[in-house]
Amino acid sequence: MDVEQDVEQDVEQDVEQDVDVTVVGAGPVGLVLAAELALCGARVQILERRAEPDEAMKAGSINVPTAEALDRRGLLSAAEQVQREILERVGSFAPKADDQPPGGGRPARESRFTGHFAGMILDADLVDWADPDLAAHAAVDGARMVPQRELEELLAEHVARLGVPVRRGVEVTALEDTGDGVLVGTTAGTVRTGWLVGCDGGRSTVRRLAGIGFPGTDPELTGRLAVVDIADPEKLANGWAWSNRGSYRYGPQPGRVVTVEFDGPPAGLPHSRLRSSGGTPMRRGTPTAPVTLEELQASLRRVSGTDVTLTALRGAATRWTDNARQAATYRSGRVLLAGDAAHVHSPFGGQGLNLGVGDAMNLGWKLGAVVAGWAPDGLLDTYDAERRPLGAWVLDWTRAQIGVMRGDAKSAALREVVADLLSTRAGTTYAVKKLSGVTQRIDLPGDHPLVGRFVPDLSLTDGSRLVDHGHGGEFLLLDRTPDRAFARLAAAWAGRVSSVTDDHATPVVVLVRPDGVVAWASDTTDTAAVTGLEAALHRWAGAPSSSPAHEPVG
Template identity: 85%
Template sequence: MDVNQTVDVTVVGAGPVGLVLAAELALSGATVQVLERRAAPDKAMKAGAINVPTAEALDRRGLLPAAEQVQREMLERVGSFARMVDDQPPGGGQAVRESRFTGHFAGMVLDPDLVDWSDADLAAHAAVAGARLVPQRELEELLTDHVARLGVPVRRGVEVTALEDTGDGVLVGTTADTVRTGWLVGCDGGRSTVRRLAGIDFPGTGPELTGHLAVVDIADPEKLANGWAWSTRGAYRYGPQPGRVVTVEFDGAPVDRSAPVTLEELQTSLRRVSGTDVTLTALRGAATRWTDNARQAATYWSGRVLLAGDAAHVHSPFGGQGLNLGVGDAMNLGWKLGAVVAGWAPEGLLDTYDTERRPLGAWVLDWTRAQIAVMRGDAKSAALREVVADLLSTRAGTTYAVKKISGVTQHIDLPGDHPLVGRFVPDLWLRDGSRLVDHGHGGGFLLLDRTPDGAFARLTAAWAGRVSSVVDGHATPTGVLVRPDGVVAWASDTTDITAVTGLEAALHRWTGAPSSSPEHEPVG
């Protein structure tokens, strides 16, 4: 069999995770291709929204306007699903149309009027509020255009059949040819072929339910309750847009996950859980069948093979965490693998992909398991549901849940005692009305320097090509170093020698040895 031209990285899977990863690798200078077994994009209904870190990932790459347009179109279709208000962001800038998007916990919709929107974590990440209602299908379209602009080839209708890790690369057998690649990343879903061929274990808990998601035509929609409803046979949701139905039945896993979902199957499930004789007349688009299978790969990295997204972890879709967790994987891995390919990565950088992302993945699995525990039809779960509902009827309880679902409290354990370190960079507004992230659309590290003499920017000049600096006048924080994935690697409120020493240590830790490039002028 012919061997295809060698590339630095081959990404398997052209869903949102694979596309984000491919884009980040391309921005780092790596040669990358995407292999997708489907001949055309998947049109099945899946995730209906994104969280704050995912929206901010789009923002960091200049894709926020496109995402905001998707939300506007969604709101036109959905109607009053989200409340829109004008809000002036801290530090000035343009007024933001902020969607009071909250989500739900185990089908218990979180009341936006109970949320403390002035909470510091929520208020610090309000700039992307107009880009949260982005369904997975529209997100894939947006990202497909993004990787096309970056010149990344997406080879559709090509399925992986074999792989051999040769130590210095991977030979990948496909239904089209054999690919020689430096690295192989499986972004190919919960039943990942890459994970299986790499021999990576996938421990966890098995499924106890079957769920369906679809948009249908209904002859008698008045027979269904709006929103979520529970019974001893399961639960269902009707809405928020006309014809959208979700069913949950605690009868174990489906016999055949891969079989197309039929109208008859949906009607039978909906009648069973609703206790009505509701009639479905047509299926609009492809429906989705899912379970609460909750598993996490034994390792995210083995030799020259890595995993991201559902290939590394699966769980039920409650809380909308799956897509967002995968995009976070891609953002974290993309710049690190790109640094390894480019040859400047400090020792152990790739190890931090697993150590940083695994704890968050484990939390998401437990967050979804907890929701399953209160959704069952038995008396004990019903009693527990009443307790949780009571907690979620309070301002503190609702605010807590919204912060968790939105992702604004996500944190990585990194060296440094500044409260920003290890968190996603907040909305840092600059004197010219822009935000710090507006200066980082091309990838790379970004430094905010607010020292009186530009001392921090002068220091980073030794890492030219890896770190871009933005000078903004004296204010606090006086300095912030942001990784390409949006995580704050260092921050300071002072300009003393301790701050300078801390910045230099962070630069060595994350960006390797200084380059020999000449000093560059900071952006100001």
């Protein structure tokens, strides 16, 4: 493939022609990844085919790992401000349209974000908030209700401060992995880049050009999401409602409606089933065509069984399906995938945005280490190994919700069983823990219970938190030994590992990767602990820049 002949050569050359990493896609995943790479010192640029940011309504909140990722980079206060504004916006609507938990009961408290499973709102009053997994990650409670559009604005400011250029209106048209880099054909000229990362969504051009397969299950529904003006809102039930034609949700903010119809995906997708029960073709729209007011009203009338009238669309509406697929590999040579380019599924349970941000946090420091030249052997291969199992779980989590939400009698019966389980303290707590992400774990060497988990809230005696010391994207080593021997050992990795000392407590020593995952921890100070920390530093932070201080500890 001659990439340089594949592009128009008379287009204004406003893209960087020789960079370490080119990220394709300026959504939250691409922005987070670019920021992490910049913190590692990589020369990075973002290419985005849209001339302007996408205004369509998408994800309405973030989970705990995503909120903690913002916290680790000093963005928690900005996210908390977004949540305050969202709560003010929703507040006027909440008294008359709060969703009810399964089996009735009081609405979920605004102070505790729970989410839903298959449209069944999880009652905050039933959750065991003292559960160790939930209690260990409470510092970001005030930064969970951050919609995707506001998150993108926050992250765009973040990458701008880091000096990352975002080139809009630039489409990728070809790519060639040359072994020592990637030649990327674009509508603004040829880019020579060390690495190319596709964060360009479910219909990823990068994935297609790289020849990476995308196996999975075909869609069977069409969903729509919008904020509208309604002439007669009293005709709609508050919260989620089901019928044999599908389901819909009204709320939780004024004019927000969601419709779900189980008679096939939009036209243009594989295996579309676009006929009603009477055999008449239905106007469902193509996957990329704008959602019109007429299309949305017709859908809402079908699933609600009312003649409700919509008078205006406020902003761009979104159309989606339950297409569930995962890339055959997250890496092919010097081309990598993250976010929806690597996996797609229905939005039920709010996992998609968060899964993609987790990809970006995991990949960012690893690819940055490769660019910087200190990555240990095989580090980049751990990206696929660590993120693929979580992606597969999310796909199944969303597939299960589809099985519960269908309008047939069997699904309705199953929904009653699940609703009964979710009306119990144990059932609700389990679901909230899964949805919030606090139980996520990576299979890493080590028998300490923290290893492989996201680091919990750890407060220090000086009033700060451990996360406050990691805004630069480095490893964090918390050393609570009296003589600070572990911090002295880690000094050989200066520039990559930042040591934080504190008064004695447990855990005694914790090594946290830049993505917030605990790489190693110990409650003892014996020789085995010293050996374990040194091995973990070599495994994740590469060779030391100076000789480690081999001093006895304990």
